[in-house]
Amino acid sequence: xxxxxxxxxxxxxxxxxxxxxxxxxxxxxxxxxxxxxxxxxxxxxxxxxxxxxxxxxxxxxxxxxxxxxxxxxxxxxxxxxxxxxxxxxxxxxxxxxxxxxxxxxxxxxxxxxxxxxxxxxxxxxxxxxxxxxxxxxxxxxxxxxxxxxxxxxxxxxxxxxxxxxxxxxxxxxxxxxx
Amino acid sequence: xxxxxxxxxxxxxxxxxxxxxxxxxxxxxxxxxxxxxxxxxxxxxxxxxxxxxxxxxxxxxxxxxxxxxxxxxxxxxxxxxxxxxxxxxxxxxxxxxxxxxxxxxxxxxxxxxxxxxxxxxxxxxxxxxxxxxxxxxxxxxxxxxxxxxxxxxxxxxxxxxxxxxxxxxxxxxxxxxxxxxxxxxxxxxxxxxxxxxxxxxxxxxxxxxxxxxxxxxxxxxxxxxxxxxxxxxxxxxxxxxxxxxxxxxxxxxxxxxxxxxxxxxxxxxxxxxxxxxxxxxxxxxxxxxxxxxxxxxxxxxxxxxxxxxxxxxxxxxxxxxxxxxxxxxxxxxxxxxxxxxxxxxxxxxxxxxxxxxxxxxxxxxxxxxxxxxxxxxxxxxxxxxxxxxxxxxxxxxxxxxxxxxxxxxxxxxxxxxxxxxxxxxxxxxxxxxxxxxxxxxxxxxxxxxxxxxxxxxxxxxxxxxxxxxxxxxxxxxxxxxxxxxxxxxxxxxxxxxxxxxxxxxxxxxxxxxxxxxxxxxxxxxxxxxxxxxxxxxxxxxxxxxxxxxxxxxxxxxxxxxxxxxxxxxxxxxxxxxxxxxxxxxxxxxxxxxxxxxxxxxxxxxxxxxxxxxxxxxxxxxxxxxxxxxxxxxxxxxxxxxxxxxxxxxxxxxxxxxxxxxxxxxxxxxxxxxxxxxxxxxxxxxxxxxxxxxxxxxxxxxxxxxxxxx
Numbered sequence: 001x002x003x004x005x006x007x008x009x010x011x012x013x014x015x016x017x018x019x020x021x022x023x024x025x026x027x028x029x030x031x032x033x034x035x036x037x038x039x040x041x042x043x044x045x046x047x048x049x050x051x052x053x054x055x056x057x058x059x060x061x062x063x064x065x066x067x068x069x070x071x072x073x074x075x076x077x078x079x080x081x082x083x084x085x086x087x088x089x090x091x092x093x094x095x096x097x098x099x100x101x102x103x104x105x106x107x108x109x110x111x112x113x114x115x116x117x118x119x120x121x122x123x124x125x126x127x128x129x130x131x132x133x134x135x136x137x138x139x140x141x142x143x144x145x146x147x148x149x150x151x152x153x154x155x156x157x158x159x160x161x162x163x164x165x166x167x168x169x170x171x172x173x174x175x176x177x178x
Numbered sequence: 179x180x181x182x183x184x185x186x187x188x189x190x191x192x193x194x195x196x197x198x199x200x201x202x203x204x205x206x207x208x209x210x211x212x213x214x215x216x217x218x219x220x221x222x223x224x225x226x227x228x229x230x231x232x233x234x235x236x237x238x239x240x241x242x243x244x245x246x247x248x249x250x251x252x253x254x255x256x257x258x259x260x261x262x263x264x265x266x267x268x269x270x271x272x273x274x275x276x277x278x279x280x281x282x283x284x285x286x287x288x289x290x291x292x293x294x295x296x297x298x299x300x301x302x303x304x305x306x307x308x309x310x311x312x313x314x315x316x317x318x319x320x321x322x323x324x325x326x327x328x329x330x331x332x333x334x335x336x337x338x339x340x341x342x343x344x345x346x347x348x349x350x351x352x353x354x355x356x357x358x359x360x361x362x363x364x365x366x367x368x369x370x371x372x373x374x375x376x377x378x379x380x381x382x383x384x385x386x387x388x389x390x391x392x393x394x395x396x397x398x399x400x401x402x403x404x405x406x407x408x409x410x411x412x413x414x415x416x417x418x419x420x421x422x423x424x425x426x427x428x429x430x431x432x433x434x435x436x437x438x439x440x441x442x443x444x445x446x447x448x449x450x451x452x453x454x455x456x457x458x459x460x461x462x463x464x465x466x467x468x469x470x471x472x473x474x475x476x477x478x479x480x481x482x483x484x485x486x487x488x489x490x491x492x493x494x495x496x497x498x499x500x501x502x503x504x505x506x507x508x509x510x511x512x513x514x515x516x517x518x519x520x521x522x523x524x525x526x527x528x529x530x531x532x533x534x535x536x537x538x539x540x541x542x543x544x545x546x547x548x549x550x551x552x553x554x555x556x557x558x559x560x561x562x563x564x565x566x567x568x569x570x571x572x573x574x575x576x577x578x579x580x581x582x583x584x585x586x587x588x589x590x591x592x593x594x595x596x597x598x599x600x601x602x603x604x605x606x607x608x609x610x611x612x613x614x615x616x617x618x619x620x621x622x623x624x625x626x627x628x629x630x631x632x633x634x635x636x637x638x639x640x641x642x643x644x645x646x647x648x649x650x651x652x653x654x655x656x657x658x659x660x661x662x663x664x665x666x667x668x669x670x671x672x673x674x675x676x677x678x679x680x681x682x683x684x685x686x687x688x689x690x691x692x693x694x695x696x697x698x699x700x701x702x703x704x705x706x707x708x709x710x711x712x713x714x715x716x717x718x719x720x721x722x723x724x725x726x727x728x729x730x731x732x733x734x735x736x737x738x739x740x741x742x743x744x745x746x747x748x749x750x751x752x753x754x755x756x757x758x759x760x761x762x763x764x765x766x767x768x769x770x771x772x773x774x775x776x777x778x779x780x781x782x783x784x785x786x787x788x789x790x791x792x793x794x795x796x797x798x799x800x801x802x803x804x805x806x807x808x809x810x811x812x813x814x815x816x817x818x819x820x821x822x823x824x825x826x827x828x829x830x831x832x833x834x835x836x837x838x839x840x841x842x843x844x845x846x847x848x849x850x851x852x853x854x855x856x857x858x859x860x861x862x863x864x865x866x867x868x869x870x871x872x873x874x875x876x877x878x879x880x881x882x883x884x885x886x887x
Contacts, residue, residue: 092350092351093350094350095349095350095351096349096350096353097327097346097348097349097350097351097352097353098222098327099221099222099223099224100222100223100224100225100264100267100268100326100327101224101263101264101267103267103327103350103351103353104267104268104270104271104351105267106350106351107271107303107306107350107351108267108270108301108303111303111304112303115303128300135263135266135267138234138235138236139224139227139235139236139260139263139264140224141221141222141224
């Protein structure tokens with residue numbers, strides 16, 4: 001973003017308007033994806049997000065959550081494998097360890113993504129990744145399990161080719177900005 | 179009642195119950211790890227996830243309360259899928275070392291992995307490694323990577339043992355079960371954590387790598403140590419006891435046993451065991467055969483009877499001996515014409531046996547008491563399982579009061595403690611009585627000044643409905659034990675509390691009931707130990723450790739015969755007869771509540787060891803005494819029962835109320851006494867625990883050893 005910050009806007013404001021308020025993505029870059037409601041909410045690709053208005057119904061219809069309203073806006077220089085690795089690391093770190101699926105699953109998710117990011121990924125990992133996330137969802141005591149699983153599932157849903165490219169070529173599809 | 183449908187079956191269940199309880203009632207097994215019927219619900223393993231209609235997510239059966247008309251499916255696709263995925267998560271970081279794991283073959287994770295695990299793991303990353311811990315001589319925490327974080331051990335500590343010695347530190351996948359910065363686990367109930375650990379994370383240190391569970395024969399027995407009469411499963415391989423675990427008996431020990439019951443077996447395999455009869459000749463111990471030894475004893479007894487009269491023969495028996503042994507030993511001495519029989523080696527007041535002293539209430543009722551007064555006891559260490567029950571009562575709101583010589587840590591909240599030197603316990607208890615009298619507006623039989631503490635105890639005892647006054651070992655061994663009982667009785671009458679003795683040993687009640695007490699002309703234990711006997715039979719005890727006054731008085735006897743499984747009493751004895759410990763003989767114990775429980779031998783007697791009842795029977799025959807024709811231990815018990823109007827009854831048998839009696843006609847003597855009542859510390863109670871090496875390494879045992887030194 002040109003002007004990251006806190007923006008107070010009425011519910012129902014189109015996302016495009018909000019993007020404009022913040023000065024749009026940085027010069028010379030294009031919008032790639034948005035995580036609309038904090039890091040646990042499913043990522044939405046640009047073309048879907050640009051159709052959304054900033055309210056609960058619209059974002060939910062698009063398959064994500066308005067959640068905390070903390071938007072993460074990503075441009076075309078972001079590697080989604082790296083982004084997911086960072087997100088999964090966070091959830092592994094935050095897991096309290098009380099109940100099984102989250103304690104064991106968040107570490108598994110992170111290690112899978114880390115391995116793909118390290119160039120050691122296998123084609124079969126994609127299915128495992130998605131299935132492990134599915135296995136955590138709805139089976140934990142608190143919502144952190146769901147929070148860890150949702151970004152993984154959404155990334156795979158919307159950016160599968162990027163992961164597959166990484167696995168095949170051991171490097172990112174995206175030329176990261178230095 | 180609430181009706182739910184579980185897998186198509188209607189189940190009626192009390193409101194507030196969980197789905198797990200309904201499943202137990204219906205006989206449906208729901209896989210689980212963290213749920214344990216005696217512990218609070220944690221719902222953290224997630225293995226018991228089931229499909230509840232109208233719930234979008236699978237629900238944990240252990241933590242989901244039933245509602246009217248609820249429809250639960252424990253084996254639907256949704257439930258099974260959830261359970262399988264939890265199993266997969268549990269296994270990814272669990273080492274696959276089942277072939278060398280002590281839990282292998284009796285592991286809940288292993289068993290459930292058969293039903294819910296996959297044949298092949300999808301997890302290719304590195305497994306978690308958890309550093310081992312040293313928590314003392316009883317529990318091994320060498321392979322903590324096996325832990326599945328169910329927290330049963332943590333909840334056991336908090337809720338049952340009363341001390342949170344283990345906790346979960348760190349978080350996420352770094353969470354570990356450990357003690358607070360390197361401390362050891364010192365609870366007297368700690369071994370139960372080994373049983374409730376569903377995996378091989380907590381294992382028995384003494385048992386490690388000594389046998390596989392499927393090689394062991396499982397045989398029922400009864401603990402010979404404290405007066406709970408805890409039911410045991412003794413596990414035997416090649417006629418050697420390898421391990422002891424609890425046998426569940428809700429009315430006695432529930433599903434717990436004390437560490438003393440669990441680890442004392444080590445003494446049975448130790449080098450202290452006596453495996454053949456021995457005679458001391460010319461100051462040297464010589465191993466002899468049974469015939470020689472028994473003839474020596476029989477001739478010696480005849481000779482001494484001729485030379486000094488029958489009253490110079492005496493029997494000092496152990497309250498850890500069986501009913502059968504005590505009956506025959508008593509009959510032997512009486513048959514010789516002596517009344518010198520006693521089992522009360524640690525007592526000081528021998529005028530307090532006008533009835534068979536007992537708990538005064540049922541063991542089970544201890545869990546539901548509302549007001550308790552404990553007098554002269556280190557409750558937690560003397561009676562770990564009674565303390566556990568009273569701890570449960572306190573969790574339900576009971577108030578515990580104590581009259582003791584110091585404030586003990588019982589790992590339960592004690593409402594009021596009246597601290598008084600043991601020399602003035604009678605006065606201290608009379609203070610409580612005086613406070614009760616004033617609160618109630620009745621005349622106190624004792625004119626003593628009350629105190630803030632005695633008033634508080636009195637008020638506590640006058641509240642509530644289910645109450646008990648419990649006299650501990652130190653109160654029973656007190657020089658004015660009868661006076662303490664007299665005052666306690668008055669308090670009991672005025673407050674509606676039952677009055678009873680916790681009773682020290684596995685067969686203290688049985689020993690009284692079977693008459694291991696001096697007859698009209700007989701010497702009591704104190705008189706016998708003071709000297710004056712020419713022939714002394716020591717049945718299963720060591721006066722040097724088991725008596726109030728020690729062994730000095732026996733030095734001048736002509737003949738001292740030690741019946742013991744161990745090389746015991748070697749400094750005073752002339753004959754050592756190797757008798758079977760409780761695992762190698764049939765027998766019966768009567769516990770504190772008057773429950774007679776019988777057991778069989780679980781292993782072959784070691785070496786030339788023989789069951790004591792057989793030895794006594796042969797000795798009776800050699801002496802040509804009448805009444806020694808029994809063929810089996812059961813015959814001996816049947817005779818004992820028939821003599822007491824209980825003919826034809828079989829164990830387990832609750833002795834009738836008429837056989838038990840805690841009343842006394844002694845007038846309380848309030849004058850102070852010198853000296854301390856004899857008390858055995860937790861791991862000094864009897865010859866078996868004293869010789870159990872791992873128990874002797876515990877913090878409790880080391881403290882006692884230091885105190886002795």
